[in-house]
Amino acid sequence: GESVGLHLPTLSVQEGDNSIINCAYSNSASDYFIWYKQESGKGPQFIIDIRSNMDKRQGQRVTVLLNKTVKHLSLQIAATQPGDSAVYFCAEGGNTGKLIFGQGTTLQVKP
Amino acid sequence: DSGVTQTPKHLITATGQRVTLRCSPRSGDLSVYWYQQSLDQGLQFLIHYYNGEERAKGNILERFSAQQFPDLHSELNLSSLELGDSALYFCASSVTTGNGYEQYFGPGTRLTVT
Numbered sequence: 586g587e588s589v590g591l592h593l594p595t596l597s598v599q600e601g602d603n604s605i606i607n608c609a610y611s612n613s614a615s616d617y618f619i620w621y622k623q624e625s626g627k628g629p630q631f632i633i634d635i636r637s638n639m640d641k642r643q644g645q646r647v648t649v650l651l652n653k654t655v656k657h658l659s660l661q662i663a664a665t666q667p668g669d670s671a672v673y674f675c676a677e678g679g680n681t682g683k684l685i686f687g688q689g690t691t692l693q694v695k696p
Numbered sequence: 697d698s699g700v701t702q703t704p705k706h707l708i709t710a711t712g713q714r715v716t717l718r719c720s721p722r723s724g725d726l727s728v729y730w731y732q733q734s735l736d737q738g739l740q741f742l743i744h745y746y747n748g749e750e751r752a753k754g755n756i757l758e759r760f761s762a763q764q765f766p767d768l769h770s771e772l773n774l775s776s777l778e779l780g781d782s783a784l785y786f787c788a789s790s791v792t793t794g795n796g797y798e799q800y801f802g803p804g805t806r807l808t809v810t
Contacts, residue, residue, distance in 0.1 A: 628698065628786050628788075628802050628803050674739065676739075682744055683729065684799065685741065686731075
């Protein structure tokens with residue numbers, strides 16, 4: 586069935602280093618993927634998205650990579666800052682607009 | 697601030713009761729989505745409304761129902777509540793439906809069933 590999962594539950598990085606958060610998806614028909622950030626006590630916040638006809642997309646300090654061959658999605662955060670500490674979710678967008686979320690990876694930034 | 701508002705922020709109620717959660721989408725957004733977030737299930741899609749009509753259903757229990765009103769606000773009704781219904785309930789909105797339209801999430805309603 587449909588599922589979007591994350592490889593690691595917790596990622597700890599040093600402030601200033603780059604972070605890479607990974608995600609695997611199982612529905613090869615998916616054509617839209619999104620990364621969300623959720624801080625404690627808040628709702629998910631959109632970070633960046635990518636369509637299946639792309640393999641890379643860049644935003645401000647973030648890059649999303651899509652490898653359709655192995656059904657893998659990653660989020661790269663450059664020069665990680667304490668404010669980046671949060672839970673990160675990948676999600677798969679369906680035709681109806683509904684999102685299927687992965688379990689989430691906690692990013693901890695050490696000063 | 698995403699522009700999506702949800703009330704109440706917290707809700708504590710007893711098993712067997714019924715509650716209504718309210719969501720106001722961002723101005724101009726026609727689509728409203730409801731999600732449930734629990735520790736063991738993560739973020740789960742419940743239901744989607746577009747301009748007053750139901751568009752998609754996810755893992756929504758029969759005890760739960762939702763609607764979207766002409767002014768585009770939405771309500772999620774949870775009845776015969778069980779302990780396992782304790783969770784965060786998020787509403788999200790987007791300008792229209794389909795892939796590629798960013799969903800903006802509200803701050804959520806934390807439901808505790810005792």
